[in-house]
Amino acid sequence: MTQEVIGNLKKPYIKIMETRTKESPKFHHEAKKSHEKPVVGLIERTRERVKKTPKISRTEKRWLQEMGAETFEEAMKDELSFMTFFTDFEGMQEAFEPNRFAQMLMIAVTLTPENAKTFLQIARRMKMKREKITINDPEVLEAAVQAAREQLLKPQWEKPTLEEEKAEIERTADELKIDVKTLLQAFEKAELEELADKDWLALQNTQSSDPNTTIKDARYICKGYGRNFKRIEKGLRNGHTFPAPLVLYRKNQPPYLIGGNSRLLGCRGLGLRPTVLALRLKSTG
Numbered sequence: 001m002t003q004e005v006i007g008n009l010k011k012p013y014i015k016i017m018e019t020r021t022k023e024s025p026k027f028h029h030e031a032k033k034s035h036e037k038p039v040v041g042l043i044e045r046t047r048e049r050v051k052k053t054p055k056i057s058r059t060e061k062r063w064l065q066e067m068g069a070e071t072f073e074e075a076m077k078d079e080l081s082f083m084t085f086f087t088d089f090e091g092m093q094e095a096f097e098p099n100r101f102a103q104m105l106m107i108a109v110t111l112t113p114e115n116a117k118t119f120l121q122i123a124r125r126m127k128m129k130r131e132k133i134t135i136n137d138p139e140v141l142e143a144a145v146q147a148a149r150e151q152l153l154k155p156q157w158e159k160p161t162l163e164e165e166k167a168e169i170e171r172t173a174d175e176l177k178i179d180v181k182t183l184l185q186a187f188e189k190a191e192l193e194e195l196a197d198k199d200w201l202a203l204q205n206t207q208s209s210d211p212n213t214t215i216k217d218a219r220y221i222c223k224g225y226g227r228n229f230k231r232i233e234k235g236l237r238n239g240h241t242f243p244a245p246l247v248l249y250r251k252n253q254p255p256y257l258i259g260g261n262s263r264l265l266g267c268r269g270l271g272l273r274p275t276v277l278a279l280r281l282k283s284t285g
Helices: 013-020 026-030 042-051 058-067 079-087 089-095 098-109 113-127 138-153 162-176 180-189 197-202 215-224 229-237 261-270
Strands: 156-158 191-194 241-243 246-250 256-259 275-281
Touching: 042 138, 058 089, 079 098, 089 098, 098 113, 098 138, 113 138, 162 180, 162 246, 162 256, 180 246, 180 275, 215 229, 215 261, 229 241, 229 261, 256 261
Parallel strands: 156 241, 246 275
Antiparallel strands: 191 275, 246 256
């Protein structure tokens, strides 16, 4: 975001969004600065403080109605909402209860990597006194900065191509006695979603189900079948983009991993929540 746009956040949203695409690689490096040691427990302390937020006020309720949302999480769920939040940044600090403002800020900066990058740009300018807007509470500012940096270090997930996964899909169809065309159709319709705890614990065809699996365990298991786990581990630690593991969901059956065991082992060992491509079948015919 350029100085021109940051200095005048009341410009049309389209201008703001266009400017945000001109990102510099240094902002990912910003997330990994080793000389800025995080304040232990700052993010957790801020989130605990947020839990003590009083009952929603009429001003806050009116704002939610204008955003077409029932909760603050829902209101901040997309990119446009994020930019709307910063368009009237100072006004919202004045109108909203401090803990509510902190809650909204923490949600906003961790929704997407793009939000995190934008906020780190704004926060840097705030600290350099080169920004017209500021966050009144220094602890909330620092907690939001830390949360944004953590967001940038999370691995990113994308839908794999059929070429990448066709062999695994065919193997699964043969092993589970499912028509391969049915699985291929499910793949085309499949969407990305976070792997829920209960599904991960019940997941078949993987060694990652055990919540006690450590990163050392993951290295050992992957070494056993000749997988280049060093590359996977490095990528998971540094926010790289991966094709999402494929998980098959069938009615009245435990979920089944089609492909992506090494990625799931890495996530389990590093304490990361994976995103998977969910293939859902109504029947197994």
